Amino acid sequence: MACLAGVVLLGAILFVLQATFNGHDLNRGLSLSNEAPNPVLPAENVAALGRILFTDYLLAVELGGTLLLVATIGAIAIAARHAEELR
Amino acid sequence: MTPEALLYNYLVVGAILFALGMVGFLARRNLIIMFLCAEMMLQGVALNLVAFARFRANLQGQAFTLFILTVAACEAGIALALILTLYRNRRSLDVSLWQDLREPGVERTVDLEPLPPPPPEVPSPKLTPAGVEPGHRKETSHV
Numbered sequence: 001m002a003c004l005a006g007v008v009l010l011g012a013i014l015f016v017l018q019a020t021f022n023g024h025d026l027n028r029g030l031s032l033s034n035e036a037p038n039p040v041l042p043a044e045n046v047a048a049l050g051r052i053l054f055t056d057y058l059l060a061v062e063l064g065g066t067l068l069l070v071a072t073i074g075a076i077a078i079a080a081r082h083a084e085e086l087r
Numbered sequence: 088m089t090p091e092a093l094l095y096n097y098l099v100v101g102a103i104l105f106a107l108g109m110v111g112f113l114a115r116r117n118l119i120i121m122f123l124c125a126e127m128m129l130q131g132v133a134l135n136l137v138a139f140a141r142f143r144a145n146l147q148g149q150a151f152t153l154f155i156l157t158v159a160a161c162e163a164g165i166a167l168a169l170i171l172t173l174y175r176n177r178r179s180l181d182v183s184l185w186q187d188l189r190e191p192g193v194e195r196t197v198d199l200e201p202l203p204p205p206p207p208e209v210p211s212p213k214l215t216p217a218g219v220e221p222g223h224r225k226e227t228s229h230v
Contacts, residue, residue: 001113005113006106006107006109006110009106009109013105014099021095041144041146042146048146049146049149049153052147052150057150064154067158068160071160071162071164071165075165075168076168078165078171079167079172
């Protein structure tokens with residue numbers, strides 16, 4: 001049953017992909033901006049990624065760090081045994 | 088290879104990852120396996136994001152994938168803690184033991200295919216006692 005559902009899902013996704021790639025020009029169909037059709041990534045990818053993380057997404061990075069801290073504390077609070085059970 | 092073909096290949100791999108994760112999530116009953124399958128679905132989506140980021144040649148997709156990984160790490164920690172708690176309660180990782188958590192008004196799912204019986208416990212090996220047991224001193228006075 002689950003395998004059937006998975007095969008159906010995969011077939012649907014592949015069908016949509018095939019139809020999209022055959023039928024439309026992806027650059028014109030999905031483009032939201034007026035940039036060049038196939039621009040190139042910056043050469044130093046990691047440096048540019050760090051730059052964009054600490055300029056445009058600085059707030060999100062801080063929130064992600066806070067989320068990690070809260071998740072760590074929560075995991076410890078959930079999973080830690082009480083002191084009486086240890087004895 | 089044209090950029091479109093490259094994107095297509097990445098998307099196909101992402102779709103396969105997602106479908107595999109969904110099959111595993113629906114078919115398996117072990118809590119940890121289900122959790123790992125959910126992670127696999129997440130990675131399929133992240134692969135789509137990276138492929139589109141490369142196709143569009145901007146970095147937003149990669150940055151968003153980093154945030155997805157962050158949230159996935161948090162989720163992994165919490166999920167493993169919860170699984171540990173559930174295992175301590177029932178001594179089993181089977182999800183069907185936790186049907187009490189279903190929504191109200193939903194019928195209880197009946198197992199058409201019950202779990203195989205647990206394997207018999209292997210008795211722990213016994214070592215022949217070596218040495219001499221020291222004599223226990225008796226209490227001499229009872230007050």
